[in-house]
Amino acid sequence: DIVLTQSPALAVSLGQRATISCRASQSVSTSSYNLMHWYQQKPGQQPKLLIYDASNLASSIPARFSGSGSGTDFTLTINPVQADDIATYYCQQSRELPNTFGAGTKLELK
């Protein structure tokens, strides 16, 4: 299985930039796609799609969210961070079966 590694937590101040990383144990990119996706989960709620194919913003997601990366290293950026962004963020790869998720990064206020 492809293992996705995320830092457990990140502390950030409101209005600042947050950079959340996800590293895959092997490449999740093809010649055409970067099969890494990002979800936001707030306490007591289901996950919500933010970014698909590494850098495509999902419908209705604010432009302060962006994604980048290819191969094994991917990044979710939130700039500027707002209070409503405090949540846990998960990466997911769909390059190989079984699809796998990272353990999540909890975004906290500094």
Added chain:
Amino acid sequence: EVKLVESGGGLVQPGRSLKLSCAASGFSFNDYWMGWVRQAPGKGLEWIGEINQDSSTINYTPSLKDKFTISRDNAQNTLYLQMSKLGSEDTAIYYCARALTSYWYFDFWGPGTMVTVSS
């Protein structure tokens, strides 16, 4: 409006079976792959598996393949997860989700149903 609503969760004894349902509305259910994901209390997300539109292809995470069965009824717009030989490690919130096969991600998720395995 796309809507997914899971049901069937609850308290179940170890070793028993349970079948979860996911009612879909607001979209053409038989045009989409669907999947199940679970989350143990305080833990991260675990991909369980997925099923294609006509049930001819079903993929599972290997560790759950012998315990869980995914199925669907397109006439009833419903997705199912049959779980057997349940153990405490299966205690979790179970989410159903709609899959987009352009890049194989989940674009809509249900609110989940809680399954507690305990005697």
